[in-house]
Amino acid sequence: MAKDYNFREVEQKWQKYWYENKLFEVKEDPAKPKFYGLIEFPYPSGAGLHVGHIRAFSSIEVIARKKRLEGYNVLFPIGFDAFGLPTENFAMATKQHPRKVTDANIKKFVEQLKKIGYSFDWSRVVDTTDPDYYRWTQWIFLQLFKRGLAYKATTMVNFCPSCKVVLANEESQNGVCDRCGAEVIQKEKDVWFLKIREYAERLLEGLDHVDFPEKIKVEQQNWIGKSTGAEIIFKVKTSGGDYPLKVYTTRPDTIYGVTFLVISPEHPLLQEHKGDIANIGEVEAYQNQAKTKREFERIYMSKEKTGVKINGMVAVNPITGTEIPIFTADYVMMDYGTGAIMAVPGHDQRDWDFAKKFGLPIIEVISGGDVTVEAYVDKEGGTMVNSPLINGLPVKEAINKMIDYMEARGIGKRKTDYKMKDWAFNRQRYWGEPIPIINCPKCGQVPVPEEELPLRLPDLEDFSPTDDASSPLAKCKDWVNTTCPICGGPATRETDTMPQWAGSSWYFLRYMSPNCETAPVDPEAYKYWGQVDWYNGGMEHVTRHLIYSRFWNLFLYDIGVVTNPEPYKRRSAQGLILGADGEKMSKSRGNIVNPDDVVNAYGADVLRIFILFIGDYEKPAPWSPDGIKGCSRFTARLWNLQDMLVEDCDTSDLNLDALIKKVSDDYESIKFNTAIAHIMTALNTIYARGKVTRKEFNTILLLLNPVAPHITSELYEIINNGAKIEQQSFPTYDPAKLISDTVEIPVQIMGKVRGRVTVARGASQDEVLNAILGLGLLEGKSVVKVIYVPDRIINLVVK
RNA sequence: GCGGGCGUGGCGGAAUUGGCAGACGCGUUAGAUUCAGGUUCUAAUGGUCGCAAGGCUGUGCAGGUUCAAGUCCUGUCGCCCGCACCA
Numbered sequence: 001m002a003k004d005y006n007f008r009e010v011e012q013k014w015q016k017y018w019y020e021n022k023l024f025e026v027k028e029d030p031a032k033p034k035f036y037g038l039i040e041f042p043y044p045s046g047a048g049l050h051v052g053h054i055r056a057f058s059s060i061e062v063i064a065r066k067k068r069l070e071g072y073n074v075l076f077p078i079g080f081d082a083f084g085l086p087t088e089n090f091a092m093a094t095k096q097h098p099r100k101v102t103d104a105n106i107k108k109f110v111e112q113l114k115k116i117g118y119s120f121d122w123s124r125v126v127d128t129t130d131p132d133y134y135r136w137t138q139w140i141f142l143q144l145f146k147r148g149l150a151y152k153a154t155t156m157v158n159f160c161p162s163c164k165v166v167l168a169n170e171e172s173q174n175g176v177c178d179r180c181g182a183e184v185i186q187k188e189k190d191v192w193f194l195k196i197r198e199y200a201e202r203l204l205e206g207l208d209h210v211d212f213p214e215k216i217k218v219e220q221q222n223w224i225g226k227s228t229g230a231e232i233i234f235k236v237k238t239s240g241g242d243y244p245l246k247v248y249t250t251r252p253d254t255i256y257g258v259t260f261l262v263i264s265p266e267h268p269l270l271q272e273h274k275g276d277i278a279n280i281g282e283v284e285a286y287q288n289q290a291k292t293k294r295e296f297e298r299i300y301m302s303k304e305k306t307g308v309k310i311n312g313m314v315a316v317n318p319i320t321g322t323e324i325p326i327f328t329a330d331y332v333m334m335d336y337g338t339g340a341i342m343a344v345p346g347h348d349q350r351d352w353d354f355a356k357k358f359g360l361p362i363i364e365v366i367s368g369g370d371v372t373v374e375a376y377v378d379k380e381g382g383t384m385v386n387s388p389l390i391n392g393l394p395v396k397e398a399i400n401k402m403i404d405y406m407e408a409r410g411i412g413k414r415k416t417d418y419k420m421k422d423w424a425f426n427r428q429r430y431w432g433e434p435i436p437i438i439n440c441p442k443c444g445q446v447p448v449p450e451e452e453l454p455l456r457l458p459d460l461e462d463f464s465p466t467d468d469a470s471s472p473l474a475k476c477k478d479w480v481n482t483t484c485p486i487c488g489g490p491a492t493r494e495t496d497t498m499p500q501w502a503g504s505s506w507y508f509l510r511y512m513s514p515n516c517e518t519a520p521v522d523p524e525a526y527k528y529w530g531q532v533d534w535y536n537g538g539m540e541h542v543t544r545h546l547i548y549s550r551f552w553n554l555f556l557y558d559i560g561v562v563t564n565p566e567p568y569k570r571r572s573a574q575g576l577i578l579g580a581d582g583e584k585m586s587k588s589r590g591n592i593v594n595p596d597d598v599v600n601a602y603g604a605d606v607l608r609i610f611i612l613f614i615g616d617y618e619k620p621a622p623w624s625p626d627g628i629k630g631c632s633r634f635t636a637r638l639w640n641l642q643d644m645l646v647e648d649c650d651t652s653d654l655n656l657d658a659l660i661k662k663v664s665d666d667y668e669s670i671k672f673n674t675a676i677a678h679i680m681t682a683l684n685t686i687y688a689r690g691k692v693t694r695k696e697f698n699t700i701l702l703l704l705n706p707v708a709p710h711i712t713s714e715l716y717e718i719i720n721n722g723a724k725i726e727q728q729s730f731p732t733y734d735p736a737k738l739i740s741d742t743v744e745i746p747v748q749i750m751g752k753v754r755g756r757v758t759v760a761r762g763a764s765q766d767e768v769l770n771a772i773l774g775l776g777l778l779e780g781k782s783v784v785k786v787i788y789v790p791d792r793i794i795n796l797v798v799k
Numbered sequence: 800g801c802g803g804g805c806g807u808g809g810c811g812g813a814a815u816u817g818g819c820a821g822a823c824g825c826g827u828u829a830g831a832u833u834c835a836g837g838u839u840c841u842a843a844u845g846g847u848c849g850c851a852a853g854g855c856u857g858u859g860c861a862g863g864u865u866c867a868a869g870u871c872c873u874g875u876c877g878c879c880c881g882c883a884c885c886a
Binding site for chain 2 (some may be wrong): 351420746750
């Protein structure tokens with residue numbers, strides 16, 4: 001009898017063996033096919049590793065270990081996305097330097113990750129806060145700047161009064177700060193932007209060339225939000241002559257139904273022609289109201305349309321020549337389209353609501369609905385009416401004809417627009433990459449010379465944020481005051497730092513050559529490793545990190561740093577691990593599971609098995625404290641197979657080839673739960689028989705090795721005279737042996753299973769019918785119809 | 800409002816894409832082992848009727864297509880995620 005499995009001893013033994021012998025450290029090797037597997041590097045928070053991390057990392061871990069056994073040269077790196085607010089806040093609260101906090105947190109993460117037995121290449125660890133790393137983050141920013149893709153602009157920004165930072169649109173969900181939950185206010189501020197909008201079309205197009213789950217593609221498409229329509233010029237009569245007011249519309253076909261224009265409260269027309277506005281007081285009051293209104297209210301609280309008519313100005317419909325009134329209303333946004341719309345209340349519900357409230361005329365120009373009840377917005381049905389140039393046409397044709405007509409006369413033109421906004425690229429905080437720009441009173445914005453990179457963060461005594469939304473770095477006069485690299489005159493440094501998402505936008509490249517001093521990535525290393533073959537991460541990053549990093553990679557492609565326009569070949573996304581109560585894990589709910597506790601109680605292998613067995617990898621799954629016991633039993637049963645080992649026995653009850661195929665296929669298609677279930681089934685078969693052959697045992701160990709590397713390594717060594725499992729090959733199957741010679745065919749009568757017969761594979765219908773006769777199912781009945789699906793099922797329709 | 804997904808035993812979840820519903824695991828019940836608790840092993844386990852063989856019923860709900868539906872179609876209810884006055 002084998003003694004009980006001691007996971008503590010065994011797991012320690014193998015981790016020591018792997019890490020001391022550097023088994024997972026790789027070099028470029030042209031003789032071997034490469035596989036680059038990537039997981040989203042963690043933010044090293046003080047709370048340590050979360051079970052969510054375990055699920056996120058375990059998929060690529062399994063694939064990486066499998067690919068190694070299959071002879072691939074596998075790059076499976078790990079790093080830390082370590083700049084960011086929580087660290088800075090914790091550092092302030094405990095009066096330490098964020099550097100110290102970061103180092104301590106990373107150290108803790110490394111220890112935890114090694115205890116799980118992950119097969120990371122520990123020689124390539126990347127830390128975004130390391131000056132040798134952020135030197136290149138800054139370098140990439142400078143390249144963007146030099147090509148006009150980074151610019152500073154004064155705009156209204158989302159400002160979190162609690163974190164005291166300007167937030168990107170992506171960070172202020174529903175008008176509350178993503179980080180702290182405080183309500184976001186609008187503030188005017190100088191902000192750095194990256195022109196991601198210029199890449200919108202290519203980011204959209206690139207999705208056709210990558211293997212991402214459909215939901216990710218759709219989400220990114222929606223985020224980019226491409227729409228095609230027309231920009232149309234309405235002349236506005238002012239004292240200074242005609243002002244060409246551009247409106248954006250996707251429905252130029254409805255131009256005969258325009259009964260008023262609406263411009264955003266921030267629209268420059270209001271400022272530029274103040275003098276012409278008879279009720280300027282009223283208009284300005286409305287502008288101020290809109291300004292202070294938080295985004296939240298603007299969207300949710302105000303179902304009721306509000307607005308003010310601009311007296312003293314009228315616009316002219318370029319097609320009909322009719323004079324129409326102009327309104328300003330906050331349902332029109334300055335940052336989409338042109339900030340001005342032509343209102344067609346008959347065929348746009350928002351315009352309809354507005355027209356009803358303000359008693360404006362509603363004209364039907366497409367038949368098919370009842371515009372006295374609601375707007376008729378259908379683009380598919382309906383034909384044009386009351387529209388002399390396009391009467392009788394279906395909508396789509398009318399759109400094209402109308403644009404052609406307007407283009408020919410210079411009234412309007414085709415226009416494509418995107419919802420995605422430029423990326424606000426700065427924070428007023430300390431713990432981030434300094435933006436390498438010098439402001440010179442004479443020369444303007446001057447890039448820090450590349451040879452001076454990295455531009456290091458100065459050590460500050462006090463790095464708390466300021467209420468006036470300026471960066472703590474501004475307080476460090478020695479650092480701020482410098483000389484202009486161009487004219488040599490006195491100048492000041494940019495004091496804002498880069499956002500959290502900067503460092504993570506290119507880290508996957510750095511892993512290929514983490515110590516390269518001449519470029520972000522060594523071209524030779526890139527040539528070998530190329531694209532990430534498989535990248536796993538969370539759905540929450542789809543419209544942030546995943547799109548930002550595609551953008552940066554595309555830019556680096558344009559400037560010749562990389563040779564693939566898309567960074568990731570394949571992407572998968574794990575579902576959330578919920579608490580045992582089915583709710584999202586959170587401190588306040590008290591339903592957080594600490595992976596350390598699980599490792600201490602059951603061992604790393606059990607944790608790894610369970611996190612993958614818990615359910616469909618891509619769907620959310622509640623943590624189940626009881627379920628883990630089953631996985632623990634499973635490892636014990638595996639261990640006890642030693643006592644059943646025989647050199648020979650009847651193995652016809654277990655089709656190893658079929659098992660290999662199922663498990664391999666399931667791993668590759670991210671169905672780890674069923675892969676493990678198949679191995680459990682095999683174990684049940686073996687237990688029922690009480691014997692296991694060496695071949696079966698070895699096969700099972702190899703199949704399970706990527707999931708549970710410790711116990712399988714130990715068992716392999718024990719039963720094979722000290723041989724090492726990592727030197728073996730992943731099992732392959734013989735397709736010819738997948739199928740047995742005989743098949744059991746369920747016999748249905750009127751669609752219900754009434755019996756079953758065993759026949760030779762490929763048996764004819766008559767042979768099966770003959771076999772059925774012996775069952776005595778058909779007494780007193782006559783068969784009217786037979787449906788036979790060879791080797792599958794037979795169904796008899798009887799009377 | 801728009802987009803994506805989901806609804807299957809007491810629970811987590813399977814189901815080769817129209818072909819045996821409930822794999823695998825948890826839990827439960829019974830038996831064996833054990834002084835006992837735990838562990839381990841064996842068996843049973845959707846509901847219901849029946850001593851039994853067996854029958855009926857069953858994938859949110861209501862219809863439909865089909866020899867055959869968890870899977871397809873129509874309608875409907877509920878839940879989750881993303882976007883959201885995007886012109």
